[in-house]
Amino acid sequence: MGHCLAKHQADGNNSEQHVEFAGGNVQLITTKESWDQKLAEAAKEGKTVIANFSATWCGPCRMIAPFYSDLSVEHPSLMFLLVDVDELTDFSTSWDIKATPTFFFLRDGQQVDKLVGANKPELQKKITAILDLLPQTQCQS
Template sequence: MGQCLCSDKGDDDSEQHVEFAGSNVHLITATEVWDQKVSEANKDGKTVLVNFSATWCGPCRMIAPFYRELSEKYPSLMFLLVDVDELPEFSSSWDIKATPTFFFLRDGKQLDKLVGANKPELQKNNCYCRLSG
């Protein structure tokens, strides 16, 4: 599924476990969980920030702590995390070609998309979405 923008998967069998979710970041493990969280955000008038990521992706691991930080800083937003390897068909339906890819959604509609682990752009778009609601 997709490609990491800056690194290869590698062949390390003892794959390092990196905590991608946590704080106010909700891990999406099934399409039903996605539907529930998006519905909850729509009902509460929240903007949704989705991180399509992979545990083997270097830039994904690098941006994960910052993403969690943002989730704590902006509790008025809903932060979701989708592992592209755990939900490959769902990720494909979002046309994910590289990881990480971030989507900004409001009322079920895409406001913006950011490909890559670009902290300044993620921060800028995050503030934009917070203020646009």
């Protein structure tokens, strides 16, 4: 499915575009400290984290953003994060992001799965697989 390979430096301030990318229960990560805080919070609550490394200029990222937002509302037992690769360039590089969007699935801060590209059926499938591993009481809305 679609993904953007080149990193493009966007013009101007795109903070208003983050609103459409970080809807629902998606939490926008703007600093390494907020990333660490959210991972610690997820570990304490026993939540699996889904981190979307994305860019506002990326067409496939824009396409999957509303779906990602909807998933965050449907699955409150998971923590959905959004990292803009242009705003946190060094941090994104440390995760070896080669294309956007890239989704990482983290449990206790450790990567358990990964998806590159805006593939809605595959993203849904990976989330379902993670939910199937959780105790039933955690999956209740």
